[in-house]
Amino acid sequence: MDALTTKPSPDANRRQRTDLLLVYPPWPVLDDRAMLQNSLPPLGILSVAAHAESKGYSVHVIDVHGERADEETVRQRIREHRPRFIGISVLTNMCVPAHRLARISKEESPDCVVVAGGVHAEAMPDRMLRNSAIDCVVRGDGEEPMIAIMEGLDFKSIDGISYREGQFVVHNKARQLLMDLDRFPFPAYHLVDFANYFPPVGSYRDLPAINMLMTRGCPGKCTFCNSARTTLRARNAHQVVAQIKHLREVYGIRQIMFYDDTFTVLKKTCLEFCAALAAEKLDVSWVAYVRGDCFSDDLAAAMRKAGCHQVLMGIETGSEQIALRIGKPIARERYMEAVAIAHRNGLEVRGSFIIGNMGETWQTMMETLNFAIELDVDLFQLSVSTPYPGTALYKEAREAGTLKECSWYEFGQGKVLVEQPQITDEEIYRFERYAFRKFYLRPIVAVRMLRRLTRWRHVRDYFVTAMILLLGRHKKNDSRNWESWKGLREEDYLDLPITEPESVPLTYQLRQAQ
Template identity: 30%
Template sequence: MKIFLVNPPFIEAYGQYKAAAKVGAQPQMPLGLAYIAATFEKMGHEVVLIDSDVEEMSVNDVIESIKNFAPNIVGVSSTTPIYNSASMILESVKKYNPEIVTILGGNHMTALPQKTMEENSSIDIGVVGEGEETVEELLSAIEKNKSFEKIKGILYRKDSKIVSNERRGAIKEIDEIPLPARHLLKTEKYKWSVPDKGIVTVTSITSQRGCPFKCIFCGVNTMFPGATRYRDISKVVDELEDVNKKFKIDHFMFCDDTLTLNKNKVIEMCDEIAKRKLKITFEGYTRANTITKELLITLKKAGLVRLSFGIESGNPEILKAIKKGITTDELKRAYEWCDELSIETRGSLMIGHPFETKETVDESMKFVNSLKCYQMYVNVTTPYPGSELYDLAKENYGGLKLLTEDWKEYRRYGNAVMEMNDLSADNLIELQQKAYKKFYFRPHIIWYNLKRAGLKAGFVNSLAFMKTMFTKKRN
């Protein structure tokens, strides 16, 4: 069969803020869809995989590509902010050819399966949770015209009714999943600014699935419930080596929720990279309380050049309220270690938590500006479906008031879907801009980022960023 997979347009969701979103969100390979594509190819199907953003395709462009390919199946993966784009694609597909089977998976479908199916009749089948085993069974049933009733992890339509099957458990042997189908993507378009390298091609990779932490704003435990599962380290390094040789890519982004969660696994990986004499660099996400200076030294020797930390707040009580499980002292220490070892750092701050006030936001701004950090993302806290925060917001926890469930409004830049205590939605948007200005409009930060991106690219990016920061929201 012919299968068309698409990662919907993301940047367009930000409207006037898309310049800042493009600067802030370096293009990241849709790893989940690439795994699904590999599963389909293993079964012998013909697959097209489109990443709309990196190919700068609008919804209309995607539809034209679908018409040209004439697939039997169209599959879309969607988070909440891009659900509107995903929905537009699926609706257009059904108008073009009602016989095409449409499938929606990803975080949004997993968080709100019944609601999503009820609200969008253009979805034939919903896939909940990890999809690789599910879609393999599903495609086999479609090919053989068999019933879906025993396929775990799906919702489907039968006799004008929505049938919701039992959820599938976590995939235990993640090493058995075929490697991502990178060859279907335009890998050369995933360009990042990398320390000591300049602008280079980067690809995403993972060594684990799942997260043991319970931050209230995160929905990862809805998508990947249960214990964290690890890939065999030799197979992770096999993939690094294979991609390096086939695609000439030598910088990797580890998409694990916490790269340093299992120190022994990390050390084993570093040793294997050294043993094979791989000339690569890499980066990843981590937590301040899962690293030591010794571990950072080991990582740096293996090729680590950058770590991203979730800071979220500089107020100790709010950190407790959001179940972050770290302290401001741990954050300070982590940034100091990285600075001493010349490991570049990024941070992410969220404003608009439960119990948040103007005073606590100001405290957070002062805290992030005190850190040895040169790049910061400032997000308006958004209660995504699947997170504990989504439920708490509807219960007015910590002074929260949920303003809308219009999913296209659920974006990080220039918009707020909650208000709390003495902070209105407009206050939060203004404070986001203020936080960015206070962090980035410091001489040493400006100079660092201009040098890092290259003076020409840095200047262009800075102009786009400043235009956004000085533009008031338009309704």
């Protein structure tokens, strides 16, 4: 199908039809981690939505994941709205349901233009466009290209998109990055139902909670991360505080989860934000990510004063050799200092670690566990190294031919997906179980957890988590709503004979305007 011929004019039937329907696909995780999956508003599509609304377009959002909507519900909503444009956000783990959603979109609203965006679509536009139901892929920030598409501009003239021309995929040049994030409105939170969302276990003090960003991008170079080397941009700190005030007043929000890649990397902006938030006395608790080498006493003190109660620190490994290998060679002493800074300023530390990295052995994983205990982090988060398209890790594994045959559903940081001669999958899984028990079954951890209990929901959270991580007992995610999204096969949706390129580009390279 030729996308250019299916584009309706922007003003056609505006009153009857919704201009833009944005969809966040589900990740119907099949294993025990289902119980631990938190769910928060999809800020990417809510940012695209807010920008479109600011230009006068009508927008509707279906968060299939958050709403746990089944296929029939999605179909009905599309029929009801008859959208002219449907935008689907794609992370790797949800890319197969995303393909199905594109099909459903064309079945229920045949003349709509289907646009895919998000970090996976950006890394694999050729693959996405092998599905004839997807007309175009937006790479990078989606706000401006989505408007250009809705305005009916010729695809040829829109920077930052990929589309088909006959049997070929055309990749227009990357879009010039908008450095001033304040030119984009805040996410359109009013388009989702906050009742559907809940934050990660152990990371919140109050409810209701919501996620926010003050910055985009990260100067870090971590091989496993799509944000590596992406351009850092920030909003005005005072505007972020005004937004929090609005969320507090209108929705009663009591907890903010800042998901900036590194909240403290722009020290001046961070200090300005903390001072402005503290002055407002909004009684809102919050958490944020910090890097061990972007943290200091004055920052920690200002954050605490402004209501921050926990920092999330990506420590990743206790082995210096692995730290070098994953592109995050921060010295162990620096982490010791960073954790001490947090603690002496009254902030909890949620330490995030990765096992199964390239070159990992039982010995290096033990160094990681021992380091977590020595650091005395309050919460210990452990993931299995996952090679996401667009990362240096994926490139390395693809080029070495060590990527296992697996479905995209499995890209959830709980499965071993790269073959390594020096370690078996079973050793990695065994270590994971061992590490959780060793870390959490210590009296000091139990005492801290008890101190953290401020609501019944915390008790329930900890009980469920303990059953899963320590005792290995779990209830399957048996919600009937998920059935329609489970077990789909990507190849069933790739109906066009398009040859995919051999090259494996990195996310930051894709975002650089030539």
